[in-house]
Amino acid sequence: MKPVCLVVGAGAGIGGTVGKRFAQEGYHAVLCRRSDEDELNKLVTEIQEAGGEATGFLLNAVKDDTIEERITEIEAEIGPIEVVIFNLGAQVGNRSLEETSYKVFELGWRMATFALFRTASSVCPLMEQRGKGTILVTSSTAAVRGNEGQHSHAAAMGGRRMLCQSLSAQYARKGIHVAHIVIDGSVDAPDTLGKMLGPEKFKELRESKGMENDGLMLPEKIADTYYHLHQQHRSVWTHELDLRAFSDLAWWNH
Secondary structure (H helix, E strand, O other): OOOEEEEEOOOOOHHHHHHHHHHHOOOEEEEEEOOOHHHHHHHHHHHHHOOOEEEEEEOOOOOOOHHHHHHHHHHHHOOOEEEEEEOOOOOOOOEOOOOOOHHHHHHHHHHHHHHHHHHHHHHHHHHHHHOOEEEEEEEEHHHOOOOOOEHHHHHHHHHHHHHHHHHHHHHHHHOEEEEEEEEOOOEOOOOOHHHHHOHHHHHHHHHHOOHHHOOOEOHHHHHHHHHHHHHOOHHHOOOEEEEOOOOOOOHHHO
16 A cells, blocks of 8 residues: 555645645545535546546544544555645634634634644554654744734634644654644635635736746645655754745745
């Protein structure tokens, strides 16, 4: 059996593209996303037509036991999970404190932090037994800087960052590489930014800032970075890095 690269949050942007990259390198890409089975099947077919191996599952990571059950099934039926790409978003929209209900605030935490905790609780013992493994966690500017209207998102992503540090502190010396990747800018992804902006505004943004202007982060280039992190020698493991387009100000400068 081929080693498995499990992608939690496999949209057409970062998640699906990273899954494709690992499939190109000989991994069986297991792509999981909450909804849109047609798009999921499209990603799986693209990988298979390119000569790779892939399987797709619909997975609601907020529901009880779904993550744990899926990981158990993958290990038993597909192969050992060597790499986890945790790419689950937790953006609940721009809301004032008064507009952020208890339920909404908790939802952000469940997506950003609790789902990662549950994933790690399931895969880390397996990786520890094998003496190796990689967990690459997509994060955002909100993990390092709170903004008005981002009470749930910033708190949740800040928690994600601290959880990654704690996981690394416990498991790095046991052969498990945990990396926290801050996406500090806009990604040229129709599945995320495109849906947030709508087709027309997304097209305008791509024409003015993206494409040959290189002002939007390209998922394929992000995927190269993720694969590089996985390939790092343990004497030089990176725990945290941030990515942004060359023309954007870094989060600490604005």
